[in-house]
Amino acid sequence: MTNTSQSEFDGIEFVLAMLDWLEQREESADAVDEAFDLLADERRRLLLQVMRTYSEELTLPDAAEEVAVRENGCKVTELSAERVANVYISLYHDHMPRLVDAGLIEYDQERDLVIPVEVRDNTL
CATH class of the missing domain: 1.10.10 (Arc Repressor Mutant, subunit A)
Incomplete structure (x- = not known):
């Protein structure tokens, strides 16, 4: 078993939660990319x-x-x-x-x- 730091775990959880949220939406790929670029x-x-x-x-x-x-x-x-x-x-x-x-x-x-x-x- 690998040792995962708390910040890596939080990042993984966040990404998975965002993917779940995006699956429920009908946003275009361009709109999602623009939003993430602005929030980056x-x-x-x-x-x-x-x-x-x-x-x-x-x-x-x-x-x-x-x-x-x-x-x-x-x-x-x-x-x-x-x-x-x-x-x-x-x-x-x-x-x-x-x-x-x-x-x-x-x-x-x-x-x-x-x-x-x-x-x-x-x-x-």
């Missing part, structure tokens, strides 16, 4: 979690600060300004455009606001 990066997942947690528009600096807190598992007062700035730049140039293109969030560049889709949908 932890920083994108964290930004989506932050937006779901607050369920309201946030300034990008505030969203970046919250993502940095969650990434580092510390209080905001323990983060360096450089760390938050690096997260901000990464979100602005890489992660947000992907999530905006996918329709998961909106971004108002003029006001530097990140807007979750749920907020936008409720105001229509």
